[in-house]
Amino acid sequence: MTIKEKIVSSLEKYRNELVALGRSIHRNPEIGGEEVFAADSICDFLSARGFRVTRGLGGLPTAFTAVFRQGSGKPYRIGFCAEYDALPGIGHACGHNLIGIASVAAALSLAESGLKESFEVTVIGTPDEEGTGGKIDLIKAGIFEGMDAAMMFHPGYETQIHMTSLACRTYYFTFHGRNAHAASDPTEGRNALDGVMLTFTNINFLRQYLRDDVRVHGIIKDGGRAGNVIPDLAVAEITIRSVDNNYLIEVEQRVMDCARGAALASGTEVNITPFGNFYEAMVSNKLMEEIFRESLDEAGFIDLSRHEEGLGSIDMGNVSRVVPAIHPSLSLTPLMVPGHTAEFSALCDTPEAYEVMMTAGMAMALTAVKIISDPAVQEGIRLEFSKTMSR
């Protein structure tokens, strides 16, 4: 059997179990940091198939690595990132159940590919992509150190092999005022909710002077307790994004000034604290993308794309700055079904979606084979990475 035939037969052998895993994670949605069922299911599955599993990394109880190593020489080290967090209220509306299991499929079939070269493949379990950005904590903990290449796939309504993403950071703006009876003693009150509302108003005035790639969006996390009590505490959660890491930092300062001005106007005080990590913009490795594109064709992927997809933010962006990496998006549907909706969540639990998951797994395994078996390709990937990162 050729290496490709071995990968195909390995995926066929595990198909039912892999689809069942993807389905069970979809049907037990867990929000970021609480993905106990998902992490346990994946770890148990891989450890029963010869992977060395380490759980709880970087201060994240639901992070893990599952490692398979072959050969005695210096191995080429490749990582498949597995996400498995759901969104509050709408479940797996970003399809992270498919992401997680595609990476498991890729790693397992690569381990059984019969490649002669020395290699080490790691499934990196990366929690809370939607919230704090678990991959960034794992980078800080050194989990990606010494890795030669990393990849994952993301489902969407548009196929996009070359992925750009927005740098992103979220802040809590906590306003402190003074309680008072809203009718009998309003002059004694300092309204923290006014601080929050003025912040949003100021930001809306600011928008005209920001570049088109900027996104500023948020919610009121806490707006008081009772209509007849002037709130002494109110909190806004605001996320700021841009394609450019440095421009994002400039915009952040202006948004903070919006809040400071709002505090001054409302006679309140504001504390500004970052929530989660700074998501950096993705620097995708073009040579790896080309190899993935070719492998995707070989895996028999049928592209259903009909629409241009918008830009989001991903913690794989940070990974792409420490390891050569790709984050292709594959279409699940010819229809315009945006992510983070109940409709997309339902789509991520269909036979068609699991088919794309298996195809993505095969394409990633084939990509890894082409890299591991060709030193010239390895060198090309390294060179491109060091060139782009030194700019």
Ligand SMILES: [Zn+2]
């Ligand atoms: Zn998402």
Ligand SMILES: [Zn+2]
């Ligand atoms: Zn996602």
